[in-house]
Amino acid sequence: MExxxxxxxxxxxxxxxxxxxxxxxxxxxxAIVIMGENMDEDAYDPDEFSVxxxxxxxxxxxxxxxxxxxxxxxxxxxxxxxxxxKALPEMSAMDxxxxxxxLTDMIAPQVQ
Numbered sequence: 001m002e003x004x005x006x007x008x009x010x011x012x013x014x015x016x017x018x019x020x021x022x023x024x025x026x027x028x029x030x031a032i033v034i035m036g037e038n039m040d041e042d043a044y045d046p047d048e049f050s051v052x053x054x055x056x057x058x059x060x061x062x063x064x065x066x067x068x069x070x071x072x073x074x075x076x077x078x079x080x081x082x083x084x085x086k087a088l089p090e091m092s093a094m095d096x097x098x099x100x101x102x103l104t105d106m107i108a109p110q111v112q
Contacts, residue, residue, distance in 0.1 A: 006031060006057055006064040016053065019085060029059035032070070034088070039081060049074040050081035071100055 006021055016035040024030040037051040038044060053072045057064040075081035084099075091099075098104055 006033060007066075008033070009066065012066060019052065021057075022089060031057040031059070031064050033057050033064075033066070034085065036081070036085075039078065041078065044078055046077070049076065050078055051075075052081055052085060073099065 008018060013035055016037055017039050019034040019036045019039065021034065022032045024032075033055045035053045035055065037053070038048045039050050039052070044050075051072055051074050054070040056067045056070050058067050059065075073081075073084060075084065088096075
């Protein structure tokens with residue numbers, strides 16, 4: 001099966017770095033595109049937060065197009081940001097909801 005193209009509008013994602021995408025195995029017309037700010041190791045600014053942004057994309061029949069930003073997560077360093085990015089696909093819904101509400105300090109070290 002041919003994988004459909006995910007369109008990343010330059011004006012919407014200006015200044016961000018493409019990190020990865022996840023297409024739902026249960027709903028193949030739904031995708032999450034993950035973009036980052038201050039995530040490039042070569043241009044990393046330790047005085048700024050690293051930010052991971054999740055965007056909802058929907059297949060319109062020819063390509064995936066952006067619908068809206070779902071959530072943004074900020075991190076004090078690249079190691080934490082990339083640790084979260086790596087854990088995200090396997091993260092439980094409960095851990096993700098706690099993270100979305102800034103409650104990870106209450107349950108640490110279970111959620112990274």
